[in-house]
Amino acid sequence: xxxxxxxxxxxxxxxxxxxxxxxxxxxxxxxxxxxxxxxxxxxxxxxxxxxxxxxxxxxxxxxxxxxxxxxxxxxxxxxxxxxxxxxxxxxxxxxxxxxxxxxxxxxxxxxxxxxxxxxxxxxxxxxxxxxxxxxxxxxxxxxxxxxxxxxxxxxxxxxxxxxxxxxxxxxxxxxxxxxxxxxxxxxxxxxxxxxxxxxxxxxxxxxxxxxxxxxxxxxxxxxxxxxxxxxxxxxxxxxx
Numbered sequence: 427x428x429x430x431x432x433x434x435x436x437x438x439x440x441x442x443x444x445x446x447x448x449x450x451x452x453x454x455x456x457x458x459x460x461x462x463x464x465x466x467x468x469x470x471x472x473x474x475x476x477x478x479x480x481x482x483x484x485x486x487x488x489x490x491x492x493x494x495x496x497x498x499x500x501x502x503x504x505x506x507x508x509x510x511x512x513x514x515x516x517x518x519x520x521x522x523x524x525x526x527x528x529x530x531x532x533x534x535x536x537x538x539x540x541x542x543x544x545x546x547x548x549x550x551x552x553x554x555x556x557x558x559x560x561x562x563x564x565x566x567x568x569x570x571x572x573x574x575x576x577x578x579x580x581x582x583x584x585x586x587x588x589x590x591x592x593x594x595x596x597x598x599x600x601x602x603x604x605x606x607x608x609x610x611x612x613x614x615x616x617x618x619x620x621x622x623x624x625x626x627x628x629x630x631x632x633x634x635x636x637x638x639x640x641x642x643x644x645x646x647x648x649x650x651x652x653x654x655x656x657x658x659x660x661x662x663x664x665x666x
Contacts, residue, residue, distance in 0.1 A: 596627060
């Protein structure tokens with residue numbers, strides 16, 4: 427499930443899915459018209475308690491999903507350490523299927539790859555990136571370096587980031603001590619960029635949709651490779 431402004435790259439979810447998995451999307455209503463106020467990070471964290479998350483999870487009941495994932499990256503970590511837990515709880519109230527969030531999936535992906543130190547190429551403002559750093563740290567994943575683009579435009583504009591932008595961002599944040607580079611934010615096209623970035627950096631590159639679909643697929647029981655990046659060829663535990 428995603429918000430309307432995160433729908434620019436619906437096809438990305440299917441591209442990252444293994445061949446034995448089908449992806450079905452639904453939209454959550456965006457409940458905060460004042461999201462661009464200065465207290466944006468706190469307002470983003472508050473969306474983790476939106477009752478619409480449970481309602482959206484219930485929409486999938488008719489197709490008996492094998493897993494359900496909440497794909498908004500920022501909301502699932504903005505509460506800092508454990509920030510994904512309210513979202514996971516809300517999902518479980520709406521479905522009996524295994525559940526995940528984008529932030530949960532980033533942690534699962536790092537653990538599956540044996541990564542405990544990362545660099546972060548973030549489109550967010552610094553205060554929101556800092557919350558992602560804290561979220562990862564609480565899960566045993568340290569941050570070697572991070573950059574923040576400080577995206578101040580409308581929330582549907584980050585889809586305009588190009589492969590060249592991602593290359594610049596990844597190179598700027600990468601450090602020798604980092605075992606992987608993370609690119610949080612759902613509304614970015616990364617499926618074609620990841621193989622090139624990994625070849626350049628010599629390490630895994632994990633984006634939000636990549637991690638979300640990978641984790642949901644593994645929770646659903648798939649062990650097929652997506653063929654995209656190091657993560658797409660990595661197994662994960664089945665536990666939600």
